[in-house]
Amino acid sequence: MRAISSFPDPEQPATGRIPPEVEVGLYRNMLRVRNAEETLAALYREKEMRTPTHFGVGQEGVAVGVCEALLPGDVVYTHHRCHTHYLAKGGSLLGLVAELYGREDGCSRGRGGSVHLTDRSVGLMGSSPILGQGVALAVGSALAFKMDGASTVAVSFFGEGTCDEGVVYESFNYASVNKLPVLLVCENNFYATESPLETRQPSGTRLCDRARAFQISAEKVDGNDVAAVYEAAQRALARIRAGEGPQFLECETYRWLEHVGPMFDHELARTYRTREEVEAWMQRCPVKRAGHRLLARGLATQAGLDEWRREVVDEMTAVVAQAKASPWPDPSTLFENVY
Amino acid sequence: MRNIKYSEALSEGLVQAMERDPGIFVTGIAVDYPSGIFGSTTEALRRFGPKRVFDAPAMENALTGIAIGAAAVGKRPVIVHPRNDFMFLAYDMMINLAAKWKYMYGGNAGSVPIVVRAVIGKGWGQGASHSQSLQSTLAHFPGLSVVMPAFPADAKGLTLAALTHGSPVVILEHRSLYDTTGPVPEEAVATPIGKAAVIREGTDITIVATSFMAYEALHAAQALADDGVSAEVVDVRSIRPLDEATILASVRKTGRLIVADTSWELCGFSSEVAALAAEKAFESLKAPVRRIALADCPAPVSHTLEKVFYPGATTIAKAALVMLGRRDSRLGEIDRADHFKGPY
Structure with missing residues (x-):
């Protein structure tokens, strides 16, 4: 099984000193994202959402841990597996669900689909499915912030598969040369589509070293420990706001579902990873782990966790109904917003 | 000015x-x-x-x-x-x-x-x-x-x-x-995007051209005037959005169309304008549309090859004369010397 700390990067575990209200917020945000993704994946099987969708079930810890550490004005760019970041940054739930149903109330009014999400009101600038675009975009926004003397930070979420792309290194280089306020968050889930990291990168590759080669400080963290991600993001953001330039976080995590679509790989008899491997990672579920910590710290009771879960389920149920009732885009609007 | x-x-x-x-x-x-x-x-x-x-x-x-x-x-x-x-x-x-x-x-x-x-x-x-x-x-x-x-x-x-x-x-x-x-006006006068310009009026033939080829087309039109040919030159200025109206109005007026572009023909701008005329001004055309573009090979380096690779004012003027059936013309080489001596 692919294990955390299979490479010798030092990793800082969570300190256990996160303020109670933050710890609770991290859990509840993850719970909401998890429920949204699982509900959408279940509904996707009805074949009413006609948009290729990359579910982020299992990877919530990275999105929530980083986004909770941001300030409201900070901006985020993300990739094809973007629902987690969109929701974690505060993107409209109705905007997401209606977008998947191709409706006018979708965040991109049914023109974008699952991989083109935006909610500028919360700084979720955009998601784009071509690997590496978001890295350059975040560096560009960071350039603008630095020009204006602002303390705002731009964040790019990208997968380890994106580290195969040349544009990433052009962007790292530029961000480093110009000491730009950008947080580079690599979600290492070990597979690009169905290609494992070891077939794409030399053996023993440490992604943090890629960043360090450009004099970017890098830290590796357990992406399934939301508290560890949150604290690592806070450390990185403090360095960025102190003018130290770009920071890189490698967050090891794992995607539970197939690359694109709502199924488990074993349902489709795919062999690029074993069912045992997937199930072992499901045992490392970031939501459950955060729940256990709340119970252990006495910050919640099991009844309280259950109540929070009911709240997110109720919210999602209502939003799905609202999204399905949302109007379809009018064909007469086909040419809107071309220029 | x-x-x-x-x-x-x-x-x-x-x-x-x-x-x-x-x-x-x-x-x-x-x-x-x-x-x-x-x-x-x-x-x-x-x-x-x-x-x-x-x-x-x-x-x-x-x-x-x-x-x-x-x-x-x-x-x-x-x-x-x-x-x-x-x-x-x-x-x-x-x-x-x-x-x-x-x-x-x-x-x-x-x-x-x-x-x-x-x-x-x-x-x-x-x-x-x-x-x-x-x-x-x-x-x-x-x-x-x-x-x-x-x-x-x-x-x-x-x-x-x-x-x-x-x-x-x-x-x-x-x-x-x-x-x-x-x-050029000293004040800030914008050229509208999506608008072509008729830079020389004429009645016998329309030359729609891009960029440097508009400059060449104007030179060709001046030489053609000596031969009694009245050429209209449309500088498209915008490739997208394309000002179809100005191009079609000119084609309808002259009934003949040459498209001179700085690139190749296949799937190129010259083909686009030829298609536009065929679709929307077919009834006005008195002759097949002629595209003038780069020779269909990568750009060569050697001077002798470069000379035949690039079309210029002479190519445009001679094409116009052929289209008009003017076999009596004595028009020779009219291309201007290129004073560019590199390296860049």
């Missing part, structure tokens, strides 16, 4: 736009060199300093993404490619992202009004990968505006228009034009 050079007109348009909009900055390889992209960025650097005019590493794709990311939060970046051909490296960002940004987020992510300037090389053996002309490849994609100023007034006017436009604009500049001169 005073006459100034094409390069000076570009510079003046840029400086006037930068005075009005503090969000404009200029970057790309060599923009802050003393040579200043044929002098077109020198004055902007002198006036606004290195915070707004600055060099970039060789990273065309990331640089374009960076410009888009800056534009997304309110800047208006200008990227310059001293060689058009390097822009291919930026096509992912230009085509997959910039061209679609406004549309694919349903208008809810705002717009990313970047301006991309790129120079088309020619002469002194620039060869296969330093002389291509990319308008057709870019104009294919909805969302990008692609303009090709041929004369100094439009070099300034389209720069001004691009720098207030609500979506990305690509300005293709032909290197043979930088030293040409023409009347």
